[in-house]
Amino acid sequence: MKKLVALTGAGISAESGLATFRDSGGLWEGHNVEDVATPQAWQKNQKLVLDFYNERRKKALEAKPNRGHELLAELQHHFEVTIITQNVDDLHERAGSKNVIHLHGSLFESRSTLDPALVYKINGWQLNPGDKCERGSQLRPNIVWFGEMVPLMEQAAYVTSLADIFLVVGTSLVVYPAAGLIHEAPRGIPKYIIDPKVPDIVPQPNLHFIAEKASSGMETLFRKLKS
Numbered sequence: 572m573k574k575l576v577a578l579t580g581a582g583i584s585a586e587s588g589l590a591t592f593r594d595s596g597g598l599w600e601g602h603n604v605e606d607v608a609t610p611q612a613w614q615k616n617q618k619l620v621l622d623f624y625n626e627r628r629k630k631a632l633e634a635k636p637n638r639g640h641e642l643l644a645e646l647q648h649h650f651e652v653t654i655i656t657q658n659v660d661d662l663h664e665r666a667g668s669k670n671v672i673h674l675h676g677s678l679f680e681s682r683s684t685l686d687p688a689l690v691y692k693i694n695g696w697q698l699n700p701g702d703k704c705e706r707g708s709q710l711r712p713n714i715v716w717f718g719e720m721v722p723l724m725e726q727a728a729y730v731t732s733l734a735d736i737f738l739v740v741g742t743s744l745v746v747y748p749a750a751g752l753i754h755e756a757p758r759g760i761p762k763y764i765i766d767p768k769v770p771d772i773v774p775q776p777n778l779h780f781i782a783e784k785a786s787s788g789m790e791t792l793f794r795k796l797k798s
Contacts, residue, residue, distance in 0.1 A: 573735035575650035580742020583785035629696040631660040639785035640666035680713035731755040741785040
């Protein structure tokens with residue numbers, strides 16, 4: 572089976588009703604990103620950060636995978652698929668995708684503030700002050716905040732370097748380091764970018780643009796790949 576690697580971003584989750592801060596002038600559900608999604612925000616006001624992610628988690632649980640998620644899962648019948656997502660929701664998994672790398676962490680995990688290796692599943696939608704790891708430290712969302720390193724970047728780059736087909740779905744390729752993954756894919760392989768706005772990117776051999784939303788663009792691409 573050929574290896575297909577898909578980099579997905581906020582656009583695919585937005586079609587399931589999950590808001591992104593880039594859609595509202597740098598605000599995320601009324602909050603400045605600096606106040607809820609940085610290490611400095613955590614140091615300043617842990618309760619605000621926990622409440623913010625509790626609301627994100629609650630909304631993610633209410634959301635349903637859309638056709639874009641479903642078609643990526645269906646591609647597993649035809650290819651060896653790895654999804655590298657910038658999204659922190661679990662919609663890919665709920666659609667049936669088996670191999671998902673969460674570059675920016677997961678809403679449904681917490682981790683120790685004392686030992687980053689201590690990671691726990693969150694049951695339900697709440698993570699509260701006083702919820703502690705086994706070593707007694709407060710748990711934080713297992714999210715890569717702005718200004719933090721992306722620990723799974725090396726793994727994602729390696730997987731991308733082995734791809735036979737590379738997809739970009741629902742991301743404008745402006746958020747680094749994830750945006751650089753397209754340059755890790757072998758130069759001659761087919762690459763497809765699905766997004767209503769065609770990104771400003773240096774032309775490459777076999778680079779194709781589908782200027783549609785994630786779900787309709789995936790319908791177009793799915794038919795093409797099957798044929």
